Amino acid sequence: MLGIYEKRHFSDGEKVWFGRYRNLTNLLHWHFECELIRIVEGRAKIKIGEAYFEANKDDCFFCSGGEVHYIIGEPDVQVEIAIFDEGLINDITDKYILYSPKLPKEIPVKENLRVIKKELEAKGRFYGEVIENLSRGLIIDIFRNCKIVKREEKLSFQQNLITKINSEFSFITFDEAVKYSGYSPSHFSKMFKKLCGMNFSQYLNIIRVENAIMMLRSDKNENITTISTKSGFSTVRNFNRVFKQITGYSPLSLPNDFVIDTGLCIFKTEDFDPTDETSILI
Numbered sequence: 001m002l003g004i005y006e007k008r009h010f011s012d013g014e015k016v017w018f019g020r021y022r023n024l025t026n027l028l029h030w031h032f033e034c035e036l037i038r039i040v041e042g043r044a045k046i047k048i049g050e051a052y053f054e055a056n057k058d059d060c061f062f063c064s065g066g067e068v069h070y071i072i073g074e075p076d077v078q079v080e081i082a083i084f085d086e087g088l089i090n091d092i093t094d095k096y097i098l099y100s101p102k103l104p105k106e107i108p109v110k111e112n113l114r115v116i117k118k119e120l121e122a123k124g125r126f127y128g129e130v131i132e133n134l135s136r137g138l139i140i141d142i143f144r145n146c147k148i149v150k151r152e153e154k155l156s157f158q159q160n161l162i163t164k165i166n167s168e169f170s171f172i173t174f175d176e177a178v179k180y181s182g183y184s185p186s187h188f189s190k191m192f193k194k195l196c197g198m199n200f201s202q203y204l205n206i207i208r209v210e211n212a213i214m215m216l217r218s219d220k221n222e223n224i225t226t227i228s229t230k231s232g233f234s235t236v237r238n239f240n241r242v243f244k245q246i247t248g249y250s251p252l253s254l255p256n257d258f259v260i261d262t263g264l265c266i267f268k269t270e271d272f273d274p275t276d277e278t279s280i281l282i
Contacts, residue, residue, distance in 0.1 A: 006029045006030065006031045006273070006274055008031050008032075008033050008083055010085060013128065014120070014128060014131070015084065015085035015087070015088050015128070015131070015132055015135070016082060016083070016084055016085070016088075016116060016120070016131050016132070016135050017081075017082070017083045018080070018081070018082050018083075018113065018116055018117050018120055019080070019081050019281050020040065020078060020079070020080045020081075020281070020282050021073075021078070021079050021081065021275070021279050021280060021281055021282065022076065022077070022078050022279070022280040022282050023073055023075060023076065023077060023278055023279050023280055024044070024071050024073040024077060024078075024079045024081075024275070024276075024279045025071065025072050025073055025275075025276040025278065025279055026070055026071055026274040026275045026276060026279070027070060027274040027276070028047070028068055028069070028070045028274075029068065029069070029070070029274040030066060030067060030068045030069065031065065031083075032065045032066060032086040033065055033083050033084055033085060033086050034062065034063065034064055034065050034083070034084045034086070034088075034089065034093055034139065035062070035063040035069070035081065035082070035083050035084075036060070036061070036062055036063075036081070036082040036083075036084070036109065036113070036138075037055075037060065037061040037062075037063065037071065037079060037080070037081055038058070038059070038060045038061075038079065038080040038109055038110065038113060039055045039056060039057055039058065039059045039060075039077070039078075039079055040057070040058075040078040040079060040080055041057055041076070041077065041078040042057065042073065042074050042075075042076055042077030042078060043055060043056050043057075043073075043074045043077060044071050044072060044073040044074060044077050044079060045071070045072040046061060046069070046070070046071050046072075047068075047069055047070050048061060048063045048067055048068075048069040048101040049067045049068065049069070049101065051100065051101060051102075053101075053102060058105070058110070059102065060102070060103040060107070060109040060110075061101045061102055061103060062098055062101055062103055062139075062142055062146075063101060064093050064097045064098065064151075065086050065090075065093060067097075067101075070274075073279075078282075080113055082113055082116060082135075084135050084139065088132060088135060088136055088139075089135075089136055089139045089140070092139070092140065092143055093139075093151075094151065095150065095151060096143060096148040096149065096150060096151060097148065097149055097150075097151045098142070098143070098146050098147070098148055098149075099146070099147035099148060099149050100146070100147070103142060103146065104145065104146065106145070107138075107141060107142055107145060107146075108138075108141075109138070112134060112135075112138045115134060116131055116134060116135065119131050119134075161177070161180070161181065164177075164180060165177065165203070165204065165207065166207055169204060169207045169208050169211060169231075169232055170208070170211075170230060170231060170232040171232060172204070172232075174200050174201070177192075177200060188200075204232075205242050205246065206246060208231045208232045208233065208242075209231070209242065209243055209246045209247065211230075211231050211232075212227050212228070212230075212231040212239070212243065212251065213247075213254065213258070215227045215230060215231070216251060216254065217256075224236060224239070224240075224251055224252070227239075227251070228240075239251075
């Protein structure tokens, strides 16, 4: 499944963000920055790229920039997250990727994160430089002590494909997506199903319905026919059928607080946050 791009923001020119969450759950997403994940307490399900893990206390994971990922924590799980600016270590991460995102126990992730957190809170003299050097050293240590492989071009292709579909949802067709991929129709279908967990038509309908929901909420006076056309549906009848199939409601009876429970999101704002509202930053 392909997730939404998350634009990361760093404060005061810092190149590292650190946070600890309770009950952490987030949507499938990706960003250009690298991410380090440590389970402090409890358990969580983690997906990074095509790998799934049942994570326990003190398990650590490294997510390279561009890899789709999510975390689904059990109640009262505590998770530490460190996110590193893409320019901090891209001379290595642009060329290589870890064979497995799960890190061996001997890498001192816990100790390094403790120092990063302390420096970010204290903001002492040259703290930015200290954090950058510490972070770069930690990531180099990870890549020196783990099995690595050359980064594949398919990551950027996945991102470009999903961006194209999300931006051209109202008129893109299966044939156009196939032509863009350069694959045969059968190979494209297998590839897309593997990446997204659903076929092209199902994914496109979800994107179209999400856009229709935004239009319904942004302009209460817009008629259903116009919305269905702008969303990419050929007829109002088809629009109503697909809308109810995905949401369980007709367009006019949709609750104001309704959210499509698919793990997919196409909002184009830089303020998109994949973290579920039940997650608590502590």
